[in-house]
Amino acid sequence: MTTEILAVALKEIRQTRRDPRTLAVLVVAPLMQLILLGFAVNLDVTHVPVVLADADQTAESRAFAEALLAGETFEAVAALPDPEAAAAEVIAGRAAIALIIPPGFAAALRAGRAVDVQALADGSDAQRAVVAQNTLTAFAARWSLAYSAATGQAPRFTQAPVEIRPRVLYNPTLNSRVFFVPGVAATLLLVVTLVVTAMGLAREKEDGTLEQILVTPISSEALMLGKVLPYGLIGLFDLALAVTLGAAIFGVPLRGALPIVGLGGALYMLTTLGLGLFVASAARTQQQAFMGAFFLILPMTLLSGFMSPISNMPAWLQPLTLLDPMRHMVEILRGVLLKGASLADLAPQLLWLAGMGLTVFTAAAVALRKRLA
Amino acid sequence: MSAYAVEVEGLTRRFGAFIAVNDVHFQVKQGEIFGYLGANGAGKSTTIKMLCGLLTPSEGRATVAGRDIARDPRGIKRVIGYMSQKFSLYMDLSPRENLEFFAGAQGLRGRARKIAVEAALNRADLRDRSGQRAGDLPGGLRQRLALASARLHAPSVLFLDEPTAGVAPDARREFWREIRAVAAQGTTVFVTTHHLDEAEYCARVGLMVDGRLKALDTPAGLKATHAPGRFLTIEGAPKAAMRAAPGLMAVEPFGLRLRARFEAAAPLADPARCAAWLADQGIAARVERAEATLEDVFLALVGVEVL
Numbered sequence: 001m002t003t004e005i006l007a008v009a010l011k012e013i014r015q016t017r018r019d020p021r022t023l024a025v026l027v028v029a030p031l032m033q034l035i036l037l038g039f040a041v042n043l044d045v046t047h048v049p050v051v052l053a054d055a056d057q058t059a060e061s062r063a064f065a066e067a068l069l070a071g072e073t074f075e076a077v078a079a080l081p082d083p084e085a086a087a088a089e090v091i092a093g094r095a096a097i098a099l100i101i102p103p104g105f106a107a108a109l110r111a112g113r114a115v116d117v118q119a120l121a122d123g124s125d126a127q128r129a130v131v132a133q134n135t136l137t138a139f140a141a142r143w144s145l146a147y148s149a150a151t152g153q154a155p156r157f158t159q160a161p162v163e164i165r166p167r168v169l170y171n172p173t174l175n176s177r178v179f180f181v182p183g184v185a186a187t188l189l190l191v192v193t194l195v196v197t198a199m200g201l202a203r204e205k206e207d208g209t210l211e212q213i214l215v216t217p218i219s220s221e222a223l224m225l226g227k228v229l230p231y232g233l234i235g236l237f238d239l240a241l242a243v244t245l246g247a248a249i250f251g252v253p254l255r256g257a258l259p260i261v262g263l264g265g266a267l268y269m270l271t272t273l274g275l276g277l278f279v280a281s282a283a284r285t286q287q288q289a290f291m292g293a294f295f296l297i298l299p300m301t302l303l304s305g306f307m308s309p310i311s312n313m314p315a316w317l318q319p320l321t322l323l324d325p326m327r328h329m330v331e332i333l334r335g336v337l338l339k340g341a342s343l344a345d346l347a348p349q350l351l352w353l354a355g356m357g358l359t360v361f362t363a364a365a366v367a368l369r370k371r372l373a
Numbered sequence: 374m375s376a377y378a379v380e381v382e383g384l385t386r387r388f389g390a391f392i393a394v395n396d397v398h399f400q401v402k403q404g405e406i407f408g409y410l411g412a413n414g415a416g417k418s419t420t421i422k423m424l425c426g427l428l429t430p431s432e433g434r435a436t437v438a439g440r441d442i443a444r445d446p447r448g449i450k451r452v453i454g455y456m457s458q459k460f461s462l463y464m465d466l467s468p469r470e471n472l473e474f475f476a477g478a479q480g481l482r483g484r485a486r487k488i489a490v491e492a493a494l495n496r497a498d499l500r501d502r503s504g505q506r507a508g509d510l511p512g513g514l515r516q517r518l519a520l521a522s523a524r525l526h527a528p529s530v531l532f533l534d535e536p537t538a539g540v541a542p543d544a545r546r547e548f549w550r551e552i553r554a555v556a557a558q559g560t561t562v563f564v565t566t567h568h569l570d571e572a573e574y575c576a577r578v579g580l581m582v583d584g585r586l587k588a589l590d591t592p593a594g595l596k597a598t599h600a601p602g603r604f605l606t607i608e609g610a611p612k613a614a615m616r617a618a619p620g621l622m623a624v625e626p627f628g629l630r631l632r633a634r635f636e637a638a639a640p641l642a643d644p645a646r647c648a649a650w651l652a653d654q655g656i657a658a659r660v661e662r663a664e665a666t667l668e669d670v671f672l673a674l675v676g677v678e679v680l
């Protein structure tokens with residue numbers, strides 16, 4: 001069995017090495033994508049026009065707004081008493097953010113209750129909205145801390161007293177740069193492994209080389225493993241490269257244990273490679289395989305929470321995202337890289353990936369054997 | 374073990390309502406070159422694919438090298454070699470890389486693989502070009518590479534599906550030299566072809582027409598049964614004049630000449646007499662003896678010249 005697997009793997013590597021297109025898909029394109037997308041979201045944002053709707057009109061609410069506007073990031077363009085009118089300014093495009101301080105803001109703070117400040121953001125300029133949103137969140141946390149310290153109330157709050165509840169209008173696809181890069185890494189792993197496996201086998205069908213393989217006594221398992229192994233390794237290499245570049249160029253922190261990312265990546269690729277084989281067993285031509293892969297990649301990317309937070313999705317859709325392996329991979333990447341999450345923290349995601357991976361891969365093996373026998 | 378390398382009983386393959394191979398029976402003897410002839414779409418490739426385990430029969434049974442194709446497809450794959458109608462090695466790999474891969478897929482390893490690959494390169498005269506892309510090889514060499522690849526594991530039955538299609542005449546002769554050498558060593562060769570001259574090299578020939586095996590015999594036997602009589606080629610006589618010849622069975626244009634078939638006992642079947650008979654009518658023609666060909670057999674069986 002190993003002889004056959006190695007023969008197939010060696011053949012795949014030789015073909016890949018000789019084919020500039022596959023090589024580009026495997027290594028160059030993903031990295032370009034990572035770097036370009038990374039830079040695209042890495043623009044400095046200053047003087048974001050803000051319309052303020054302070055429905056509380058207390059010393060506390062005014063202090064909150066003043067402190068916010070003191071920085072470079074925000075610039076007040078109007079102060080309106082009415083939240084509706086403030087929102088209308090954003091919709092009309094005259095302001096990028098409507099900051100709505102609810103009535104009872106000060107009262108809540110004094111009573112030691114948490115209070116939500118709403119920020120309506122114009123999402124049509126994603127970069128600006130992203131930075132604004134993150135700056136707001138960070139600011140609210142800082143301000144809350146300062147407020148608690150100044151009033152000596154800290155122990156009474158179980159959570160930050162002022163929390164920004166951002167809601168994005170028009171375009172929910174907002175993410176900060178460091179959030180973005182792990183997502184890109186998960187996407188490129190998906191694209192690389194799924195597309196290349198699906199196309200590779202479909203090409204063998206088109207060229208008739210699969211028929212030639214099928215008159216040898218090689219088992220479908222050996223054929224499958226041999227085909228998938230090199231691309232799995234290339235995928236892991238891509239993942240390592242993406243994490244390295246993310247850290248070097250975009251300052252993505254590497255807070256947790258990287259082997260967890262490797263483990264996650266390997267389990268993730270069980271599914272993506274298995275899906276590639278599935279597509280290939282159904283498709284008769286490379287074009288069909290490409291279309292099939294594309295139709296899988298699109299929803300998987302959209303449901304992964306990589307671009308739009310899962311919490312922004314309709315309630316009925318949210319549980320379905322658990323079936324998206326990319327969601328778990330994105331969570332693992334973000335968890336390990338950004339939050340320093342441990343193996344125990346990420347056990348659910350890893351288990352989901354392992355479960356789905358084994359199921360999909362086994363099913364693909366069975367489907368392929370049926371198709372080939 | 375049975376004396377037959379291939380035994381086929383009632384083999385049938387349907388694609389939807391269409392019957393590509395229809396209730397075919399035959400046996401191929403150990404070590405013989407068995408030719409399979411038929412027009413486009415007659416069902417030759419479909420038959421071969423069923424015997425190689427690439428297609429499942431709709432009905433009927435077959436054994437290859439004593440193994441049942443339905444029960445032991447994996448076992449069959451160990452002992453057969455298959456060269457498909459379309460070149461199906463890797464164009465982007467070199468001959469050596471192709472051979473190494475297929476040897477590995479056959480389960481050959483280590484020294485055995487090395488020896489098999491080197492021997493195959495030698496056989497196909499590809500020693501000097503072992504590093505080129507297979508796709509860059511001329512047609513004849515490609516086919517020899519494919520044959521060498523199909524023989525890597527020393528199979529006892531070789532299935533060759535139109536191995537010389539699109540190959541230049543010289544290269545075809547070379548290829549057939551190799552096929553005969555393989556058979557001389559005891560390997561059974563099951564070969565389909567469109568070239569009737571190649572069918573003459575076969576010990577026995579099966580003739581497929583629309584999915585049915587219409588005839589099966591040695592080339593000489595086929596001619597005796599289906600194209601009896603004696604043949605003449607005639608240059609310089611109109612067809613209408615020949616029509617009146619006593620004892621004539623058929624006359625057809627043959628290039629610029631005519632080809633006539635006479636009853637074996639007909640006096641005019643003798644070239645000199647025939648020429649004299651034409652001279653009597655004021656026609657100066659050159660008449661020569663000709664041999665029956667498989668073309669004549671085909672014409673007689675199918676009614677049209679389709680090959």
Ligand SMILES: Nc1ncnc2c1ncn2[C@@H]1O[C@H](COP(=O)(O)OP(=O)(O)OP(=O)(O)O)[C@@H](O)[C@H]1O
Nearest residue numbers: 388391393411412413414415416417418419420458
């Ligand atoms: N997978 C298939 N699905 C439907 N019809 C098929 C399929 N394979 C073959 N056929 C049909 O079966 C018939 C026999 O095909 P086959 O390839 O066996 O012919 P052949 O004798 O090898 O012809 P050729 O000389 O062109 O190679 C053809 O009419 C073909 O269209």
Ligand SMILES: [Mg+2]
Nearest residue numbers: 417418419458
């Ligand atoms: Mg054919």
